[in-house]
Amino acid sequence: MLHNSHSLTRLVGELKKLPGIGEKSACRLAFHLLRSPANIIALAEALNEVKSRVRFCSVCFSITEDDPCAICRGNRDDSIICVVEEPQDVLAIERSGAFRGKYHVLHGVLSPLSGITPADLKIAQLLERVSNSSIKEVVIATNFSVEGEATAIYLTGLFRNHGVRVTRLAHGIPIGSDLEYIDSATMQRAVQGRSEV
Amino acid sequence: MKSVTDDAIVIGLLDYRESDRIVSLFTREHGRINGIARGARRSVKRFGGVLELFARLTVNFTHSDSLVTIREVDVFSIYPGIRSSFEGIAHAGYACELVSLLAPERQANQRLFRLVTAYLGHLDESSATASDRHFFEINLLNILGYRPPLDSCAGCGSNLAVFGGVWSATLEDGIFCKRCSGRGGLLDGATVSLLLESMKCGRFGQIVFDQNSIREAEAFLEAFIASNISRPLKSLAFLRLSP
Numbered sequence: 001m002l003h004n005s006h007s008l009t010r011l012v013g014e015l016k017k018l019p020g021i022g023e024k025s026a027c028r029l030a031f032h033l034l035r036s037p038a039n040i041i042a043l044a045e046a047l048n049e050v051k052s053r054v055r056f057c058s059v060c061f062s063i064t065e066d067d068p069c070a071i072c073r074g075n076r077d078d079s080i081i082c083v084v085e086e087p088q089d090v091l092a093i094e095r096s097g098a099f100r101g102k103y104h105v106l107h108g109v110l111s112p113l114s115g116i117t118p119a120d121l122k123i124a125q126l127l128e129r130v131s132n133s134s135i136k137e138v139v140i141a142t143n144f145s146v147e148g149e150a151t152a153i154y155l156t157g158l159f160r161n162h163g164v165r166v167t168r169l170a171h172g173i174p175i176g177s178d179l180e181y182i183d184s185a186t187m188q189r190a191v192q193g194r195s196e197v
Numbered sequence: 198m199k200s201v202t203d204d205a206i207v208i209g210l211l212d213y214r215e216s217d218r219i220v221s222l223f224t225r226e227h228g229r230i231n232g233i234a235r236g237a238r239r240s241v242k243r244f245g246g247v248l249e250l251f252a253r254l255t256v257n258f259t260h261s262d263s264l265v266t267i268r269e270v271d272v273f274s275i276y277p278g279i280r281s282s283f284e285g286i287a288h289a290g291y292a293c294e295l296v297s298l299l300a301p302e303r304q305a306n307q308r309l310f311r312l313v314t315a316y317l318g319h320l321d322e323s324s325a326t327a328s329d330r331h332f333f334e335i336n337l338l339n340i341l342g343y344r345p346p347l348d349s350c351a352g353c354g355s356n357l358a359v360f361g362g363v364w365s366a367t368l369e370d371g372i373f374c375k376r377c378s379g380r381g382g383l384l385d386g387a388t389v390s391l392l393l394e395s396m397k398c399g400r401f402g403q404i405v406f407d408q409n410s411i412r413e414a415e416a417f418l419e420a421f422i423a424s425n426i427s428r429p430l431k432s433l434a435f436l437r438l439s440p
């Protein structure tokens with residue numbers, strides 16, 4: 001169908017690489033863009049700008065345009081640092097407004113079946129940050145997957161002799177839910193992680 | 198389309214497209230199968246936090262040529278004991294990778310299913326040990342038809358459990374006694390005995406390897422397994438991180 005336009009074929013090819021976009025959707029998007037040249041230019045400019053301006057913060061490894069990032073430079077609690085898997089996790093916690101400390105992005109998790117070890121993550125940088133600062137508490141906010149748990153256990157061991165408090169985000173039953181509808185995996189974790197009231 | 202229900206262990210997970218997940222399962226009645234769980238990443242309601250590595254499930258799926266479609270799952274256990282220990286996760290991950298690489302696709306093997314569930318159950322309740330790991334490895338190899346030739350010397354037929362053995366890196370020619378072959382990895386008679394006994398014993402925790410046997414069995418089994426799989430084991434790097 002696109003054999004007579006090399007550039008259109010190329011655009012469809014690039015769009016198809018995006019998550020959740022198949023051949024059909026890619027064609028639909030490409031033809032939509034073709035119909036509005038102004039949109040094409042705006043999209044191209046936005047992509048270029050992201051490419052040239054967005055980078056990783058050299059302190060916390062979150063995404064930023066200015067290095068260090070606004071959170072690292074800002075007036076936040078220096079004594080507490082929250083460790084997350086990916087930059088989007090920083091956004092999720094920031095949206096809640098519940099955390100006033102700083103962050104550290106690992107860029108992944110330890111994974112037995114993918115062979116991802118500490119050397120593949122920003123763990124050495126985290127250790128250095130904690131050793132050379134006034135950090136008193138490390139909050140581990142990796143996901144509650146097997147990999148996230150393995151990473152949390154590993155970090156806990158790593159900081160055992162560093163004189164810092166290590167905490168883990170609480171997990172369990174979602175706010176506003178009925179016990180009878182909770183899946184048994186969540187229930188098992190909630191029971192295991194029960195706390196004194 | 199007809200759907201079937203089976204007991205299963207999650208032995209691998211892969212995010213697929215925007216919201217799906219490819220799940221590798223080892224099932225009691227259908228052997229190792231790969232399935233797609235549509236919407237598993239988006240909808241917590243449908244599959245809960247249940248499609249997790251090592252989780253033991255009852256799974257309902259519909260057959261197709263390549264990927265089965267997972268319709269419903271019910272969790273039997275997520276093995277919270279394994280998940281709360283780094284060594285537990287490392288050993289369970291290693292066990293799952295071995296099953297992924299060695300168990301043939303869509304071939305029921307109830308003995309292997311019992312071995313894997315027994316190992317996960319044991320890891321969930323007690324701390325991971327090298328003895329249990331080697332017990333699992335040798336039994337897995339035996340059940341899948343990869344039994345190492347540990348009984349007698351490939352040269353003179355002498356009893357390796359008495360005289361000990363020597364294996365070479367290729368492992369192709371079998372295992373020799375010390376008189377028939379001078380070079381290679383050593384297997385003390387005691388180590389050979391422990392490995393042979395492991396294949397006769399039905400329970401985890403009964404057979405305890407001593408320090409020397411652990412060292413010898415580890416080197417031998419790693420080489421033997423490596424010679425039977427198509428790519429290096431990724432979980433070994435993780436296993437070596439365990440203190």
Ligand SMILES: [Zn+2]
Pocket residue numbers: 057058059060061062068069070071072
């Ligand atoms: Zn920063």
Ligand SMILES: [Zn+2]
Pocket residue numbers: 350351352353354355373374375376377378
């Ligand atoms: Zn011999």
